[in-house]
Amino acid sequence: xxxxxxxxxxxxxxxxxxxxxxxxxxxxxxxxxxxxxxxxxxxxxxxxxxxxxxxxxxxxxxxxxxxxxxxxxxxxxxxxxxxxxxxxxxxxxxxxxxxxxxxxxxxxxxxxxxxxxxxxxxxxxxxxxxxxxxxxxxxxxxxxxxxxxxxxxxxxxxxxxxxxxxxxxxxxxxxxxxxxxxxxxxxxxxxxxxxxxxxxxxxxxxxxxxxxxxxxxxxxxxxxxxxxxxxxxxxxxxxxxxxxxxxxxxxxxxxxxxxxxxxxxxxxxxxxxxxxxxxxxxxxxxxxxxxxxxxxxxxxxxxxxxxxxxxxxxxxxxxxxxxxxxxxxxxxxxxxxxxxxxxxxxxxxxxxxxxxxxxxxxxxxxxxxxxxxxxxxxxxxxxxxxxxxxxxxxxxxxxxxxxxxx
Numbered sequence: 001x002x003x004x005x006x007x008x009x010x011x012x013x014x015x016x017x018x019x020x021x022x023x024x025x026x027x028x029x030x031x032x033x034x035x036x037x038x039x040x041x042x043x044x045x046x047x048x049x050x051x052x053x054x055x056x057x058x059x060x061x062x063x064x065x066x067x068x069x070x071x072x073x074x075x076x077x078x079x080x081x082x083x084x085x086x087x088x089x090x091x092x093x094x095x096x097x098x099x100x101x102x103x104x105x106x107x108x109x110x111x112x113x114x115x116x117x118x119x120x121x122x123x124x125x126x127x128x129x130x131x132x133x134x135x136x137x138x139x140x141x142x143x144x145x146x147x148x149x150x151x152x153x154x155x156x157x158x159x160x161x162x163x164x165x166x167x168x169x170x171x172x173x174x175x176x177x178x179x180x181x182x183x184x185x186x187x188x189x190x191x192x193x194x195x196x197x198x199x200x201x202x203x204x205x206x207x208x209x210x211x212x213x214x215x216x217x218x219x220x221x222x223x224x225x226x227x228x229x230x231x232x233x234x235x236x237x238x239x240x241x242x243x244x245x246x247x248x249x250x251x252x253x254x255x256x257x258x259x260x261x262x263x264x265x266x267x268x269x270x271x272x273x274x275x276x277x278x279x280x281x282x283x284x285x286x287x288x289x290x291x292x293x294x295x296x297x298x299x300x301x302x303x304x305x306x307x308x309x310x311x312x313x314x315x316x317x318x319x320x321x322x323x324x325x326x327x328x329x330x331x332x333x334x335x336x337x338x339x340x341x342x343x344x345x346x347x348x349x350x351x352x353x354x355x356x357x358x359x360x361x362x363x364x365x366x367x368x369x370x371x372x373x374x375x376x377x378x379x380x381x382x383x384x385x386x387x388x389x390x391x392x393x394x395x396x397x398x399x400x401x402x403x404x405x406x
Contacts, residue, residue: 020138020147027196028135029151031189033158035128038098038121038182039067040162045175052175055111066115068366070122075359079129080211082351087134087200091127092190098124099186106179128155129358133350134200136343142284145340149280152336156273164263204348215352222345222353227402228338229357231292233364234395238299238388239331240365241372245384246320248376254312268321272328279336288337296396298330303389307382
C-alpha cells in the first residue's frame with residue numbers, strides 16, 4: 001500500500017473516547033443518511049417548485065444542479081478542514097448551515113433566494129463526508145472496514161429514500177413541507193451529535209491555503225487514491241446514468257408507470273444498502289480485491305440483464321428491478337472497499353483524501369447523468385444500457401491491470 005506523502009504535516013489524533021460503541025455507530029450512520037437526503041429532496045419536486053417561485057421551466061434544472069455544485073465545492077474546500085479543525089465542532093457548524101439553508105428554501109418565493117438556498121444546502125451537506133472519516137478514525141484498524149460499511153449503509157439508505165419520501169410529503173402537504181420538516185430533523189440531529197460525539201483535535205500545523213494546496217500533491221503521490229477514485233468515478237457514472245434514465249424509461253409507452261410506480265421502483269434500490277457492512281467485513285479480512293472485482297462485475301451485469309427481454313413485458317420490468325438492486329449493491333461494495341483503502345493511508349490525511357476521493361467520485365456521477373440523458377434521447381434504453389455497461393467494464397479492465405501487477 002502506498003505510504004503517506006513525506007511532505008505531509010504529521011498530525012496525532014486526540015480522542016476523548018478511544019472506542020466506537022454500537023450506539024454511536026448507529027447515530028453516525030443515521031446522521032449520514034439524514035444529511036445526505038437533503039441533496040435529493042428537490043429532485044422529484046423541481047417542476048412544482050419552479051412553477052411556485054416563478055422559475056422558467058427550462059431553467060428548473062438549476063434547482064438540482066446548484067445543490068450538486070455546492071456539494072462539489074464543499075468536498076474540495078470544506079471537507080479537508082477535518083484535518084485542521086476540531087471535528088465535532090466542524091460537523092455541528094455544517095449541520096447548522098444546512099438547517100438555515102433548508103429554512104431559507106422553504107420560505108423562498110422567488111428564484112434567486114431559492115437558488116442561493118439550494119447552493120447552500122449542497123455546501124452544508126458535506127458534513128456527511130466529515131462524519132465518515134471521523135468514524136473511521138474512532139474505529140480500531142482491525143474493524144475499520146466494518147465501521148465504514150455500517151456508516152455508509154446509512155448514507156445509501158438516505159440517498160435512495162429521499163426521492164420517494166419527498167414525493168409523499170409533498171403530496172400530503174406542499175413542497176415547502178419537506179424543507180421545514182428536514183430542518184427540524186437537522187436540529188434534533190445536531191443536539192444528538194453534540195451529546196454523543198467525542199472530540200477529535202488534529203494537530204496539523206498547516207494553514208488553510210497550505211492544506212488545500214497539499215491536496216494536489218496527495219493526488220499525485222497516492223496511487224491507492226488514484227485507482228480507487230477512478231474505479232468509483234466509473235461506478236457512480238453508471239449509477240447516475242441508470243437512475244437518471246430509468247424514470248424516463250418507466251413513464252414511456254413501453255411501461256407507462258405512474259409517478260407512484262416509479263417511487264416504488266426506486267425503493268428496490270434501497271436493498272443494495274446491505275452491501276455496505278458486507279463489503280466492510282470483507283475488506284477487514286484482506287479481501288478488498290475480490291470484493292472490488294465482484295462490485296464492478298455486478299454493475300456490468302446489471303446493465304446486461306436489462307437487455308435480455310423485450311421492452312414493456314413483465315419480465316423486462318422484473319429484470320429492471322433486479323438490475324436496480326444489483327447495481328446499487330455493486331456500487332456500494334466498491335465505495336466501501338475504496339474508502340477502507342484510502343482511510344488506511346494515514347490519519348493525518350484522512351479528510352483530505354476523502355475530499356479528493358468523493359470529489360472525483362461525484363464528478364463521475366455528474367458526467368453519467370449528462371451522457372445518460374443524451375444517450376436515451378438518441379437511442380432509447382438500448383443505447384443507454386450499452387453505454388452504462390461500458391463504464392464498469394472500463395473500471396474492471398483497469399482493476400485487472402492492478403491485479404496482474406500485484
